[in-house]
Structure formats: C-alpha cells, structure tokens
Amino acid sequence: MENTRRAQRTWRALAVAGTAAAALALTSCSAPGSGSGAKDAAAPQSASTDVGSDPVTLTLYDGAGLKTVDDALIAAFTKQHPNVKIETRYDPDNVQAVNAPRVLASDDPPDIARIVALSDIVKSGLLTDLSPWASAYGWSDLPSGQLAQYTVDSNGVRGSGTQYTLASGFTVTGLYYSTTLLEKLGIDHAPTTTSELEADLATAKAHNITPIMAGNQTGGVMTSLQFLMNDAMGRDAVNGWVFDEPDATVANPQAEAAATTIQGWAKDGYFNADTNGTDGTGALGRFAKGEALFYASGNWDAAALQKQMGSDVGFVLPPRSADGKTLAMSDPVSNFGIPAKSEHKDAAAAFLNFLTTPEARQILVDNGFAPTGSGTQPTTNGELSAQVQAAFADLVKADGQVQYVQNASNGASATWNAQVQLLVAGKTTPAAMMKAVQAQYVQDLGR
Amino acid sequence: MTTVGPVPAAQPVGRVAGTRPQGASTPAPRRRRRQRGWVVGWLFALPALLFYAVFVLRPLVSAVQYSFYDWNGIDLARFVGMANYTKVLTDPQLLSSIWHAFFLIIFFTVLPVVGGLLMAALIRELRSKGFGTLARTVLFLPQIIPGAAAAIAWVWMYSTDGTVNQVLSAIGLDGVTRAWLGDFTWALPAVGLIGTWINLGFCTILLLSGIGKIDGTIYEAARLDGAGFLQTFRAVTVPGLKQEIGVCVTMSVISALASFDIVFMSTQGGPGYSTMVPGVLVYQLGFTQSQVGLASALALLLTLLILLVVLPLQRAFRSED
DSSP, rough: OHHHHHHHHHHHHHHHHHHHHHHHHHSSSSSSSSSSGGGGGGSSSOOOSSSSSOOOOEEEEGGGGHHHHHHHOOOHHHHHTTTEEEEEEEEEEHHHHHHHHHHHSSSSSSEEEEEESSHHHHHTTBBOOOOOHHHTGGGGGSSSHHHHHTEEOTTOOBSSSSSEEESSEEEEEEEEEEHHHHHHHHHHHHHOHHHHHHHHHHHHHHOOOEEEOOOGGTTHHHHHHHHHHHHHHHHHHHHHHHHOOOOOOOHHHHHHHHHHHHHHHHHHTOOOTGGGGGGGGHHHHHHHHHEOOOOOOOEHHHHHHHHHHGEEEEOOOOOOOTTTTOOOEOBBEEEEOTTTSSSSSSHHHHHHHHSHHHHHHHHHHHHOOEESOOSOOOOSSSSHHHHHHHHHHHHHHTTTEOOOOGGGGTTHHHHHHHHHHHHHHSSSSSHHHHHHHHHHHHHHHHH | SOOOTTHHHHHHHHHHHHHHHHTTSOHHHHHHHHHHHHHHHHHHHHHHHHHIIIIIIIOOOOOHHTTEEEOSSSSSSEOTTHHHHHHHHHHHHHEEEEEEEEHHHHHIHHHHHHHHHHHHHHHHHHOOOOHOOOOHHHHHHOOOOOOHHHHHHHHHSSSTTHHHHHHHHHHOOGOOOOOOOTTTTTTHHHHHHHHHHHHHHHHHHHHHHHHHSSSSSHOOOOOOOOOOOOIIIIIIIIIHHHHHHHHHHHHHHHHHHHHHHHHHHHTOOOOOTTOOHHHHHIIIIIIISOHHHHHHHHHHHHHHHHHHHHHHHHHHHHHTT
C-alpha cells in the first residue's frame, strides 16, 4: 500500500514536470517580439486622391470618449462617398493609447487609428508615410504649429520630418473663471498677465475664497505648473522636450522657477487645501458650484461648465509674463494615422483630408473641440463655447500650441503626477522634482 | 499546490479499481487493466491539463523568459541577463512599494482575523438566529461587491465632505478631518481599512462555519466548569479553529501582498508614492510604460515573496494535524 502510494506520488510529480516541460516547449525560446517586419510596408506607395466607386470598408480605431464626434465625422464623410463604409472599434481612451501599437501590429489592423506614442510607433514601422498624400492634397499648407504634431524625423524626433498623422481636431487649455466671484471681489477683467493673476489670487485668498480649484489626485496642478513652465521655458524648449529632441531637459532653472512659484502658491493656500485628495471630476464639480475663482483646464470641460454655470463662467488663455508670448497646451483630439498594414490607404487618406474641410471643422466645434486647419471660424452655440473657440483662434494665430509635458514619454505622466503631489505638499524641492522627472524621461527613451 | 489538475479526476478511477473483488483474476491481466484505467484517468484530466498548461504554466514560463529581456512588448527584445532583477532590488521606489504591501498585512490580515474571531464567537454566544443571519449577511456583503467598486465608494466616503469626515465633525472631531486619501501619512492606513472592510466578512463567515464543527459538548463542559466568554474563547474557540484561521491568514496575506484593485481605484499609488504597491507598479511598468521585462521581474519576485511568506504560515497552521 505504502509502495503504491509512493509510486502514485512519483507519477504525479512526473506528470507535473511533464506538463511544465510541455508548457516550456509551447513558449518559443527565441527573444520575444516580432522585430520590424512591417518596415517595408511603411515605404511610400503610389497615392491617389480618387476614392473610386468600388465598395470599400474601412475600420477606424479610437478612444471610446470620442465616439460621438467620430460618428458624426463618419456620417458626413460617407455621405460624400457612398461607396465607403467605415466600421468603428473603440477602447477606453487610456487603454486605446496603450493598446494601439499591439493592435497595429496584429494581423487584423484598422485602416485609421488614433496614435498617441507617435515616435515609438513610427520607430516600430507600424505607420504609413503620408508624404505622397500630403503633396497630393496640399497638407503642407496647414498651420506650422499643427504640422509639427504630425511629423517625425529619421532619428525619431518629432516636430519636423515626415508626416505620419493628421488630427481630427485640437484641445485647448486656459483658465476658466467665475464671473460672479470676479465681480464680488471687485476685479474688473480676467487676468491676462501673471502679475494680474497673482494679484487676483491674493485678493481671493484675503476674502476666504479658494483661488484655484485643482484635482491634484489626478495631477490637476500640472495644468497650472505647465502654464508657468511654458512661459518660462518658451514654446520650442517645451515642445522639443516632448518631441524627444536630443539633450532636451526640464532640469533647468526656468522649469525650477515655475515649480517654485507653484509651491509658493500651494503654501499661500492658493489651491484648495485638499487638492491632493480631490480628483479631476470632483474639482470640476466644485468649481461649477462656485467654490473657487479659477479652474485651470481645457475645452473638454466647457460643455459641462456652460450647462451648470450658464453665464457665470468665462475662459481666457493662460496669463503670460510681461514679455512672454501667447502659449497654451493644445494637442490633437485624435491624431489619426494610417497603419502600415492597411489595405485601403487611398480611402483612409481621403478621410484624413476630409478632416480639414469646413464641414468637418464645424462638426468638431459642435462637439466642443477646436478645429483642424485654418479658415473661416465655424459658428458656435453659447457664450463659453465662443470664448473657447476665439481663444483657440488667437492661439493658432500666435503659433503658440504647446504639447502636454505628461505625453513626453511612457512613464512621464505617472512621474509628473506623483511629483506634483509631493511638490504641493512641500515634500520635495523644485530642483529635486525636475531631476526626478528628467531621470524617468531619460530612462524611458533608453538614453 | 498539491491538488493540481489530475488528482481529483484520477481518484475515482482508483476507487473503481478498488471495488473489484479481490483475487478474482490473475495478476497479469489485472495489471494490464489497471494500466488501462490509468490511461483513461489521464484522458479525463487532459482537457483541464491543457487549459492549465496554456493559461497558467505558459504565461508563467513566458514571464520568466521576459524577465531577462529589455522589451517594449512590440519590437525585438534585447537580452539583459539579471539587469531587471538588480533594478527591482536596488530601486528605492520599487522597494518601498514592497514595504507598503507588508504594512497592508496589518489591515488585510491582522484586523480581519482578530475581528472575525470575535464576531464569530459573539454570534455563537448570542445564539439568536435572526441576529446571526443578519450579522452574517451584513458582514458578507463587502465580499460580494467587486474590490474596484468598493474602492470607489470608499473614495467618496473619505473625501473632504464625505461620510467619514461628517461623522468625525458630528462627534466634535473637526480638528482631525482631512482629505484622507490625499494625506501623505494617512492615505496608506485609509486604503488598508478598505481591505479590512472587505476581508472581515470573509473571515467571519469562514470562522463561524468552523465554530459549528466544534463539538457542542466541549462548550457545555466549559460552561459547567464556570468558564466565562473570554476563557471559553481562548481555551475552546481559538484552538478549535486553528485550520480555519490558517485559511483566513493565508488568503488575506495573499490579498495584501498582491493587492491591486483597491489601490488602483482609490489612489493609483499617490499622493506621491505613499500608497504604491507592487501590484499597481507591475501594471504601470508593463502596460503604461511598456517595460515588459522589468514588470515581469517584479511580478515574479512578488510571487516568490508571497510563497516565502505563505508556505511557512501553511506549515505552522498545519503542524499538529
């Protein structure tokens, strides 16, 4: 009996070992990853602006939050080209950003896809070089601040070189203010310079009104910090950092000065005291209820604020220093590229070109975003929406679109958020903060 | 770990062989028949084994392989030897996340097991059927709610004007109210308390069913000897529940060390890095930072760490059986 049991145990052990060995055999022992097999497909092919009349079915892959605007764009485009059918595929916004490279590399790639990590995806050879269509459609005439967001050079640096994407529209950031509180505090206009802003903050604080509402649990203070960084470092230095230019850094005196100002504001109580325990949604709700004078954010909050606050809310571009330029974070809503493996590139390119037409521009504005390209300003509904669109038009005219520093590298967003939480709590110094962010950035880029 | 796939399926086959009348056949055919039975047993187990191999063993082996590479999940990987492991073991941020996981054991294990024991003993002592059922239902509810949903509910309760601060203000403790999840000192205990809330029900129910198995006459004897609640608790209930306590401790220690959903949904590791745990870091590294190799190394070390903690615990709670 004892013997059989031991034998059974041995067999069991052998069976487990055998299964493990089988599992090992299932896993190929070569290095993981596909290499860059798609590279050849990325080379430009013949381009045509003719969509033809044969039925074509395209797949569009985007973040789920953009479904409404995408559906409207698709409906308008397919009305012009009845032979084209566009199917859609959505993932939650952040998941889409993370999954895009894998989906593009799969055997069943989409034909139009939102690209967030543009440089990495181009490096992996997963996108189509759009140059032939760019010259056929004349995309080089688009505003240079917008073109910079579509291009990558041969070293993987963004901002110039070959065009790979075209945006459906743009976001725009600035300062929302409560007109009621502004009036109550006897301030006659929204701040346009940093010194005016600081005076307003002090006035609000003196009257026991929260100067800036920020949800820093989700990194809300970053918006204010980057306003100051843009002003101190300048557009090209910030964009260069986000676009992975060699030797670009945020560990510099200008960025540190911006962080010092923010830390001072936090110490003076210019942000809500519980900012580290408040998330973005919570902060928006409290600003809408009239709990604070300012709320630094972007166009995506305009619809909700207009609905809740009516005429009690206004929007201005970020205040600038006396000799500063008009700058604000503004990047693509969906930076659409055509996957290298797509089989219907002409039709996909026709959709991208459609994004620059007045009809598509109007759709973007109707959905609360800023439009691609330039030209006559689409009509707006509502006072706040008009202010946001006017601000964006000013920004494009001043060529002041700056990228979000959180998008600089894969690990940048998590690091900025954690560091800005430490900053407002006084648990790090501005210099240590910028050093930590720069270290993560360098590691992410594998420098 | 010993009850891997084949065992349950193999047992009935053995039992069938055992019911055959002894000595009814000559040894040779019997061995052959038994061998055939053995093969049939494995055939029954095969589908389960295949799933186990493809969905458990293969990913595990892949993770081991990835952990030796620098890989972004797409391009060709680069072999880096032990570099990922060295980084995990030297990076202060990664190490502090492991320390946080151990700190959470206080809230995920110690409090629920102690509380569960007391609750179970109390419910038994009161012997009121209605109260028992009510208490069981209320305590077990958190176990049914997904951790992610529970975390969101707790985020609201912990917010500046949430329930927790309202209660504190109502009893005159205005001075201590704060945004609990945004406080560098209190965020980790606050997150831990969510775990206590979830695990308490599980432990109570398990221990209560264990108490039901303790011979009622022992309790009666203790009562006749004049033992009070605490004495009975110490001398009868706790020793009688050794195995159940073992299960509670094991499960909850694993849930503390491998915690992900609660932390991810409530703080994402913030403020700063004060509530960062290995589970969330593995996700961040692997999925948002595309450092698949480093994420795999951390995940494997976490698995190893959990085994190192749990195996001695298992032995300790089993030793006298």
